[in-house]
Amino acid sequence: MVKSIAPSEDTRTAEPGSSELRGEARTVAILDAALELIGEVGYERVTMDSIAARAHASKMTMYRRWPTKSELVAEALRRHAQGDAPAVPDTGTMRGDLLATVAEIAETLTGAHGPSLIGLIEAIRDDAALREHVSSQVRERSHQVGREICARAISRGEAVHAERAETVLDLAFEHLFTSTLFDGAQPSRERQRSLVDAILLPLLSSGS
Incomplete structure (x- = not known):
C-alpha cells in the first residue's frame, strides 16, 4: 500500500x-x-x-x-500526453475524428517524447495508487472523447449510437494497449484504420 x-x-x-x-x-x-x-x-x-x-x-x-x-506522476503523465486543456480532434466526420483519436492514443502509449504507459507497466501493476490514478484518468479522458465525438456527429446529421460512446472508446484504448504491448511498437497507420473501419465505426454508426 x-x-x-x-x-x-x-x-x-x-x-x-x-x-x-x-x-x-x-x-x-x-x-x-x-x-x-x-x-x-x-x-x-x-x-x-x-x-x-x-x-x-x-x-x-x-x-x-x-x-x-503516485498522484504527482499521474498528473505529469496526463499533462504530458494531453496538455492542460486537450482538444478532441474535429475533422468534420465521425470517421475522421476516430482516426485522429486512435492516433493520439497510440502516441500516448509509446511516449515518443517522454515516459510511456507501456514503459510504466510494471510500476502500474505493482503500485496500486498509481494504477488507480492512471486508470481513472484514462477512462475519464476516453469517455469524454467518445461523448464529444458522438455529439458532434449527431450535430452534423450523422446517425450514431451515442449510448455506446464510452464503451467503444474503452475498447479502442484496450485494443491499442494490447497491440502495442505484444508487438513492441505502436500499431501502424494501416492497423489503426482497420480498427476504426472494422470495429469502432460500425459499433457507433446507427443501422449497423
Missing part, C-alpha cells in the same frame, strides 16, 4: 540555494522534473526529494498539491 507522506518540519521551506518558481511555471517545472527522472532512473527509484531537488521546488508545496508520488 502506498501511503501519503506528510511533510516533516525540515521540508516546510524551500531547500537552501533553490530558486523556487511561482504559479504555473513552478507546476510545470515539478511535473517536468518527475518525467525526466522517471526516464533516467525508473519510477521505483524516483523520490519526492529528488523531484524537488531537480525542480528547485519546496517540498511543502509539492506535498500540499500531491500528497503522494
Whole structure:
C-alpha cells in the first residue's frame, strides 16, 4: 500500500540555494522534473526529494498539491500526453475524428517524447495508487472523447449510437494497449484504420 507522506518540519521551506518558481511555471517545472527522472532512473527509484531537488521546488508545496508520488506522476503523465486543456480532434466526420483519436492514443502509449504507459507497466501493476490514478484518468479522458465525438456527429446529421460512446472508446484504448504491448511498437497507420473501419465505426454508426 502506498501511503501519503506528510511533510516533516525540515521540508516546510524551500531547500537552501533553490530558486523556487511561482504559479504555473513552478507546476510545470515539478511535473517536468518527475518525467525526466522517471526516464533516467525508473519510477521505483524516483523520490519526492529528488523531484524537488531537480525542480528547485519546496517540498511543502509539492506535498500540499500531491500528497503522494503516485498522484504527482499521474498528473505529469496526463499533462504530458494531453496538455492542460486537450482538444478532441474535429475533422468534420465521425470517421475522421476516430482516426485522429486512435492516433493520439497510440502516441500516448509509446511516449515518443517522454515516459510511456507501456514503459510504466510494471510500476502500474505493482503500485496500486498509481494504477488507480492512471486508470481513472484514462477512462475519464476516453469517455469524454467518445461523448464529444458522438455529439458532434449527431450535430452534423450523422446517425450514431451515442449510448455506446464510452464503451467503444474503452475498447479502442484496450485494443491499442494490447497491440502495442505484444508487438513492441505502436500499431501502424494501416492497423489503426482497420480498427476504426472494422470495429469502432460500425459499433457507433446507427443501422449497423
